[in-house]
Amino acid sequence: MSVKLLFFAGSARKDSLNKRLAKAAMNKAIEFEAEGTFVDLKDFPMPIYCGDIEQQDGVPDTTKQLAEIVSAHDGVFIAAPEYNSTITPLLKNTLDWVSRLKTGGGDGVPPSTPWQGRYFSIGATSQGAMGGMRGLQTLSQTLINGFQVHVSPKTVAVPKGSDVLTEDGQVTNPQTEAMLSGAMQHFVSHSRALKS
Numbered sequence: 001m002s003v004k005l006l007f008f009a010g011s012a013r014k015d016s017l018n019k020r021l022a023k024a025a026m027n028k029a030i031e032f033e034a035e036g037t038f039v040d041l042k043d044f045p046m047p048i049y050c051g052d053i054e055q056q057d058g059v060p061d062t063t064k065q066l067a068e069i070v071s072a073h074d075g076v077f078i079a080a081p082e083y084n085s086t087i088t089p090l091l092k093n094t095l096d097w098v099s100r101l102k103t104g105g106g107d108g109v110p111p112s113t114p115w116q117g118r119y120f121s122i123g124a125t126s127q128g129a130m131g132g133m134r135g136l137q138t139l140s141q142t143l144i145n146g147f148q149v150h151v152s153p154k155t156v157a158v159p160k161g162s163d164v165l166t167e168d169g170q171v172t173n174p175q176t177e178a179m180l181s182g183a184m185q186h187f188v189s190h191s192r193a194l195k196s
């Protein structure tokens with residue numbers, strides 16, 4: 001059964017290391033026979049969430065476009081840069097805006113957001129020795145508690161990202177390759193299982 005997986009980074013930066021990680025994860029998932037889509041959040045600019053903006057102007061078109069892409073996939077991989085031990089404002093803002101597009105519900109069942117019903121895998125990279133892994137705890141909590149989704153326990157943290165990940169998503173070090181391979185094998189198989 002085919003499985004469609006979405007990959008993005010919580011950074012819009014041109015030279016983002018986390019975009020490299022998202023591309024490397026996608027390349028690896030494709031080796032495990034997944035269909036992969038990479039999106040760049042710089043193509044989906046959204047204002048900082050404010051209830052007044054939502055009330056006056058509604059949810060931005062960019063949010064709707066991204067939500068449509070999310071909904072067309074069975075799993076989502078997020079490469080999340082660490083800012084001050086947590087996730088970036090860009091990533092949190094994107095997660096929040098998309099979560100405003102609730103559908104369904106009724107008869108005691110709460111409506112669901114586009115994030116729901118998908119399997120998640122998360123990772124991080126930085127030039128530091130920890131690879132940005134502390135921000136992943138926050139991200140995991142947001143996904144599990146906020147969106148009630150399953151998150152892979154095989155998180156990926158890649159220290160010295162610019163030394164081991166190329167711009168087109170190749171991995172140049174065997175340890176990183178092995179970690180990413182294990183994580184993507186799990187991500188592909190669990191996304192497929194959740195779909196069936």
Ligand SMILES: Cc1cc2nc3c(=O)[nH]c(=O)nc-3n(C[C@H](O)[C@H](O)[C@H](O)COP(=O)(O)O)c2cc1C
Pocket residue numbers: 009011012013015016017018019081082083084085086125126127128130131132
């Ligand atoms: C405001 C800010 C806070 C940061 N805080 C941390 C941090 O707590 N831990 C860490 O390892 N790196 C931290 N960094 C470094 C980023 O993780 C690093 O620049 C990373 O490469 C950014 O991701 P990107 O390359 O995908 O844009 C911080 C960077 C900024 C701009």
